[in-house]
Amino acid sequence: MINGLQHIGIGVRNRDNSYYFYNNGLGFAVPISMHTGNCNGVVPIIKENQQRNVVIALNPYGGGLVEIFQYITKTPVPPPPEVDFTYNGFLFYGLKVRNVNGALERIKNYGGEVITFQNKFSPMDKFGWKTAIFKDPDGIYGILIEYPESNVGYGGRKTRIGGVEYIAIGVSNIKTSIEFYRNILGYDRIIYQWEGRCPEWETLFGRDRKLKRALLARSGKPSGTFKHFLRGGMIELIEVEGNKGKHNFEGRTWGDIGLMEVCFDVTDIEKTLAEVTGKGAEIVVSPYKQDMGMNTFATFAYIKDPDGSLLEFADIESLPVPYFMIRLFVRPSIVGIAKKFGFLK
Secondary structure (H helix, E strand, O other), X not given: OEEEEEEEEEEOOXXXXXXXXXXXXXXXXXXXXXXXXXXXXXXXXXXXXXXXXXXXXXXXXXXXXXXXXXXXXXXXXXXOOOOXXXXXXXXXXXXXXXXXXXXXXXXXXXXXXXEEEEEEOHHHHHHOOEEEEEEXXXXXXXXXXXXXXXXXXXXXXXXXXXXXXXXXXXXXXXXXXXXXXXXXXXXXXEEEEEEEOOHXXXXXXXXXXXXXXXXXXXXXXXXXXXXXXXXXXXXXXXXXXXXXXXXOOOOOOOOOOEXXXXXXXXXXXXXXXXXXXXXXXXXXXXXXXXXXXXXXXXEEEEEEOOOOOEEEEEEEEEOOOXXXXXXXXXXXXXXXXXHHOOOOX
């Protein structure tokens, strides 16, 4: 059973430097795994085994987690200069926030780059949604989303940055992709289907370029290991005018610099894979068990979407501490105190 979006995977040049930004700048302050080791489980998609440094961290305001991943036995490859958002693949991620411009100031203070300040979110403007664009230290795009239904507050001056609420995926045929994410992954709620130009995204997609957009969510409540933190996640499918029909990781491998995967939390991974393959999905990495460090163990597997973007399934077997302790202590006030006194870096 698919429980919802668990984390996004981000390939970086240096894990520790990037985690400094994601921890302090974006609030992913609670590591649930940190490990240096081999990538033998994903050899089918990286061709030969490599060693990596990795950390997966939680934001106390809830939302999806981040995985910060660095190769250490090869030089991580950045995307070529010609790759832009007319390519398919993961385009950017979105964080839920309160006080967009205050969040941007914090991002800038910790090494991020502000691309745009607060602006409307065109398809949801009438519902009060606001957004802005930034880059992390590796040039990976993120957006901020402030909207009334988030659980970090709305319209106030106090700055809060929550976890991953949203992922944007470039696709070559939006109708085909809607069917895939709805029927195979259970993103059955269409928040909107929208077509037109987005002034707030001109810096991303180019002036006067038309977009077809569909924002999907899950109608059921999140369940599974992180059910009190996850909201199921929103997936935006974007077909950009002038789509080149190529993937932005073409010629590179999983783990190179950029948004490399979206991971879904699942219960009973074998049954889940049987269900999705029965609906037409193809397994590209069979289930394998992985020690993620800090006593976190999980079984992982991968499928691909119609344009070749990698979708991971994770069935968590153990965490550093019992889950009730995570739920009890992973709160913004307690995390703040723990950082102040050096219990968390």
